[in-house]
Amino acid sequence: MQIRFKTLTLQNFKSHRDLTVEFGDTTKITGDNALGKSTIGEAVSWLLYGIDLLGSKLDPTPVTYEADETLVSLLFHDGQKDVLLSRSLKKGKASYYINEVPSKAGEFNEILDSLFDKNLFLSLFNPNYFFTLKWTDQRAMVLKYVTAPANKEVFKALPKAQGDKLAALVKKHSLSDIEKLHREKKTKLDKQYIAAQSKTKTLKEQLEEDAPRVPLESLQAEKSVFTKQLNEVQEVIDSASDTNSKINTLNGRIKALLDERNRMQEQWQQLKAETIEDTCRTCQQPLKGEAIKAAEADHEHRKANFKAAYDKVVSDRKALEAQLAGLTFVDVSEQMAKVQELQQKLAPIDSEIQKYKQFEGKQQQVKEAEAAEKETLDNLNESIFIIDAIKAYYAKEAELQAAKVQDLLDNLSIKLFEEQKNGEIKPTFEIQMDGKDYRKLSLSESIRAGLELRDVLSEQSDVITPVFVDNAESITKFKEPLGQLIVSRVVANKKLEVVAE
Structure with a gap:
């Protein structure tokens, strides 16, 4: 878009x-x-x-004469059409006009905002205005219109290990989130690594203290002698046992048979003394003839069986006594x-x-502790590597971006970043011309820089x-700038003159 001024009208504006x-x-x-040469430029900004x-x-x-109202109007072309803007001030109250139509301040400002950014316009209109801004605003304005290096471009410019690592990580998270994650992880791992080192050291000290002093071969040889x-x-004890x-078993069995014999002796006396009843033990009917003989025979038969059982108990006992x-x-x-x-x-x-x-067990514990310590250190170094890679x-990125900006300049150099002692990159903004800071430039140099x-x-x-x-x-002498050029020069003893070419 190209803005071209056509006509500026001043009524009761300053001088x-x-x-x-x-x-x-x-x-x-x-x-x-x-x-009032500078006043003409001020009329536009006002x-x-x-x-x-x-x-x-x-x-x-x-200030040198009385006037009821101040009025400034500017007719310009915005690239598509003519626009006439006016502002008046009467008794401290401002009025606004768009194409001669009275308008509200919001409508007036809306027209300006649709055309250009305020700081951009004033920096383009007055070469000195840009340098009145805060350095953060100056920096933001310059970078706003310069495309930042793409991730791939920066990754390619980094050492391969750093570039490849970050390229893989940014598939899931932003660089900012990756840095937060690994800074938090590093803080935890710092503590874990100290604890892991302490644990390993303690276990090694215990291992040294508890290390056996007698050679294992000597102990095993001595044990073998005593074990034999x-x-x-x-x-001998097992055989005797x-x-x-x-x-003990025979004595127990013999005693049991003796007890059985004594019991049977008592039972034998009862059996011998048993009388033959003349009535049936079952039905209680009187026994006669053959029945009585059968009862007597039964009694004899029972005595014979009992005697045989008794003899066997005695015989078994004697056999056991012979074994004993x-x-x-x-x-x-x-x-x-x-x-x-x-x-x-x-x-x-x-x-x-x-x-x-136990020593072997503690050796294993030391190995596990050393492995855990190494794993923690590896993870810690991984986070440190990633944090350093992000730095x-x-x-x-700052270097590439500064190079892009610098490529646009001829006599100026701009410093966009500075490295801190801790390696962090801190934004800054400094302009130099031919190696001199802007604030040290002469008036003519500052105009050329602007x-x-x-x-x-x-x-x-x-x-x-x-x-x-x-x-x-x-x-x-200066390079012809882009756009219309309005030049104000002091000429001694000459009346105000405005000449358009």
């Missing part, structure tokens, strides 16, 4: 009672000091925004004492051997506006 300025491709304003050329509030009322002796004694167990007579009870008290003695000797050896097993990304920068902004934003160069007598 100008009635002035009409016709603009051409180049408009030259000349005259002695204090004739009309549009109520401020002077540097952004301060402006009182447009005359113990087995030999135990064989079998014999003694048989003796062939056995001798073995006293193993001496062997038992020997077992106890050998076990006492084996106990400390087994304890020392057990230390080896490198921002630094490289003109170069405003042309860059104009080209990048695709907005072309007139440019007002005040105090042009201080600069003898």
